[in-house]
Amino acid sequence: MDRKFHCALFDVDGTLVDSRESHALAWQKAFADFGYDFPIKKMMQDIGMGGSEIVENHLGKKDAGEIGRKIADRQFNYFKDEYIANVQPFPCAKKLLGSLAERGVNIILASSALKTVVEYFIEMLEIGNEIVGYITANDVKRTEPAPDIFEAATRNCCPHIERITVIGDSPYDIEAAHIAGLYIIALRNEGFTKDQLSDADRIFDSVRELYEKIDDVFSFGKMECPRK
Numbered sequence: 001m002d003r004k005f006h007c008a009l010f011d012v013d014g015t016l017v018d019s020r021e022s023h024a025l026a027w028q029k030a031f032a033d034f035g036y037d038f039p040i041k042k043m044m045q046d047i048g049m050g051g052s053e054i055v056e057n058h059l060g061k062k063d064a065g066e067i068g069r070k071i072a073d074r075q076f077n078y079f080k081d082e083y084i085a086n087v088q089p090f091p092c093a094k095k096l097l098g099s100l101a102e103r104g105v106n107i108i109l110a111s112s113a114l115k116t117v118v119e120y121f122i123e124m125l126e127i128g129n130e131i132v133g134y135i136t137a138n139d140v141k142r143t144e145p146a147p148d149i150f151e152a153a154t155r156n157c158c159p160h161i162e163r164i165t166v167i168g169d170s171p172y173d174i175e176a177a178h179i180a181g182l183y184i185i186a187l188r189n190e191g192f193t194k195d196q197l198s199d200a201d202r203i204f205d206s207v208r209e210l211y212e213k214i215d216d217v218f219s220f221g222k223m224e225c226p227r228k
Helices: 020-033 040-046 051-059 066-086 093-102 115-125 148-155 171-179 207-212
Strands: 007-010 106-110 133-135 164-168 183-187 202-204
Touching: 007 148, 020 040, 020 066, 040 051, 051 066, 066 115, 093 106, 093 115, 093 207, 106 148, 115 133, 133 148, 148 171, 164 171, 171 183, 183 207, 202 207
Parallel strands: 007 106, 007 164, 106 133, 164 183, 183 202
Antiparallel strands: none
């Protein structure tokens, strides 16, 4: 490892919380309500994109207009009403963020989920005091694999881009981070394969493994960042 990081931009779904399957099931039900039948394995491969990107990926940009918005709204309602209460954090997620915050690393959540979902997980993880802010799909025009969320988070984090790393779990996080010129650590978390994540700068099998190797990755000592 030739450099260490003072600032961390964390994805949430699939990175800190085990929500990929729950999101996929909600998408499957939402598409089915409008007459589209997609297997759960196909839906799982899309988790990590934003909602608009998922709809376009399945219906095509031409057909994803008004019906796409209705499907995305339906997915959100299914996830909120039927699935979110069962989502659990990955082992060591809270300990990882707590240890980083205690040691002076600036943490921003950078998620393609809607603000209400991210705020739910902040409360569930009890990390409101550990993070310096969060960027969600509500704050940008495009979500992963577009770089907008990470670029916005960077503006709210640190001026030294070489000291910032993204932590995500999907190929879409990797693509977005690299477009934004950012280093990215990928966490497998029993989700995407190592081959699918091979373009990441570094790969860990789990949140727990990153936590156990925290001193190899992050530099400690406070760097001032604005609070959002």
